[in-house]
Amino acid sequence: MSGHLGDLSSDQLQALNELKAHVGTEHPTDEATLLRFLRARSFKVEAAKKQYINQCKWRKENDVDNILNQPPPLDKEMMAIISLGYHKHDRDGRPVYVELTGKIDANKLMELPLSEIMKRHIWHNEKQFRRAEELSKQFGKNIETTTQIHDMTGLNFSHRKCLSIFKHVSKIDQDVYPERVGRVIFVNVPWLFPLLWKIASPLLDPNTREKFVVLGGNEIHKLLDYVEPENLPEIFGGVCKCPGGCMHIVPGHLLYVALPSVCSYLIACCFSGFKNTDIKFRVLWQPEKASQPESIIPLEHVTLESAEGHFAATANGKLIIEFDNSTSTWLSKGIKYRINVDHGS
Numbered sequence: 001m002s003g004h005l006g007d008l009s010s011d012q013l014q015a016l017n018e019l020k021a022h023v024g025t026e027h028p029t030d031e032a033t034l035l036r037f038l039r040a041r042s043f044k045v046e047a048a049k050k051q052y053i054n055q056c057k058w059r060k061e062n063d064v065d066n067i068l069n070q071p072p073p074l075d076k077e078m079m080a081i082i083s084l085g086y087h088k089h090d091r092d093g094r095p096v097y098v099e100l101t102g103k104i105d106a107n108k109l110m111e112l113p114l115s116e117i118m119k120r121h122i123w124h125n126e127k128q129f130r131r132a133e134e135l136s137k138q139f140g141k142n143i144e145t146t147t148q149i150h151d152m153t154g155l156n157f158s159h160r161k162c163l164s165i166f167k168h169v170s171k172i173d174q175d176v177y178p179e180r181v182g183r184v185i186f187v188n189v190p191w192l193f194p195l196l197w198k199i200a201s202p203l204l205d206p207n208t209r210e211k212f213v214v215l216g217g218n219e220i221h222k223l224l225d226y227v228e229p230e231n232l233p234e235i236f237g238g239v240c241k242c243p244g245g246c247m248h249i250v251p252g253h254l255l256y257v258a259l260p261s262v263c264s265y266l267i268a269c270c271f272s273g274f275k276n277t278d279i280k281f282r283v284l285w286q287p288e289k290a291s292q293p294e295s296i297i298p299l300e301h302v303t304l305e306s307a308e309g310h311f312a313a314t315a316n317g318k319l320i321i322e323f324d325n326s327t328s329t330w331l332s333k334g335i336k337y338r339i340n341v342d343h344g345s
C-alpha cells in the first residue's frame with residue numbers, strides 16, 4: 001500500500017490513529033499531513049511524532065504561517081541572478097517550478113547572507129504548497145507535492161561553491177517538509193553534472209533521490225511525458241506563451257530590439273563564433289492598437305551563420321527582434337545585426 005489517503009494497510013491505518021491520538025488537540029492537523037510524516041519515518045509512530053511536533057515548534061518560532069504576507073527575501077538580488085518561474089501544473093496536477101539553474105552566477109549567490117537565502121527558500125516552499133492547495137480544489141483531489149524542472153545548461157566548476165547552500169536546503173526540506181517532492185527533473189545536463197551529483201546526492205533521503213529524473217541534451221522532449229505541451233514553456237519544448245513571458249529571465253539572457261512605426265524593414269543578422277544551438281531568434285510584429293505582438297518568425301535555434309528577411313508593415317506598430325541566449329553554453333554572446341528602414345512614400 002502507498003501510505004496515502006485511501007490506500008492504507010491495516011498496520012498503516014493503526015499507525016495513523018496512534019499518531020492522531022499522540023498529537024491530540026495541542027498540534028491539530030489533517031490526516032494527509034500526518035501521513036506525510038509517517039511515510040517519511042516508515043510508519044514508525046514515535047519517530048513521526050517527534051518530527052511532526054518539532055516541525056510545529058519550528059513553524060511557530062519562525063512565524064512561517066505568515067511568511068507569504070511579506071515579499072520574498074532578497075527578491076531584487078535573486079532576480080538579478082536566477083531565471084525562474086512558477087508555471088502552471090504537470091500531468092498529475094502538481095504545481096511546476098522552472099529554473100535555469102546552470103545560468104546561476106555562483107559567485108554572486110555566495111555573496112548573499114545564508115540566513116536570508118534560507119528564508120527565501122522557506123518562502124518559496126510555502127508559495128508552492130499554497131499553489132498545491134489551490135490545485136487540489138481545482139482538480140478535486142489531494143495534491144501535496146510539487147514538480148521542479150532545472151535546466152543545467154551552463155553548469156561549470158564554480159557551481160561547486162553552491163553545494164554548501166544545497167546542504168542547508170536539503171536538510172530543512174527533509175526535517176520540516178517531508179514527502180513534499182513529487183518530481184525533480186534535470187534537463188540539458190552537461191558532462192560535469194554526474195561529478196557534482198555524486199557529491200550532492202548523499203545529502204538526500206533515499207526515497208527523495210528516487211524522485212529525481214536526469215535528461216540529457218537530446219532528451220528534453222521527454223519533459224512532455226510529465227507536463228502537457230500547453231503547460232510547458234517554449235524554452236523547455238512546450239507551446240505555452242504566457243502574456244508577459246512564462247518565466248523571469250535574468251537581464252542579459254535576452255536582448256530585445258524594438259523599432260517604432262514605419263512602413264518596411266530589411267533585417268540582416270550575423271551569427272558567428274558559437275555553435276548553432278546556442279542562440280534562439282525570432283521576430284514579432286505588434287500593431288499599434290494590439291495588446292500582444294504576433295509572430296512573424298517563430299522562436300527557433302539559429303541554424304545559419306547569417307539570416308536576412310523583409311517585412312512590410314500595413315499599419316503603425318512595433319517590430320520586435322528577440323535574441324534568446326538563455327539556453328547557450330556561455331553567459332554572453334556577440335551578435336551583429338543591421339536593420340534598414342524604408343519609409344516609402
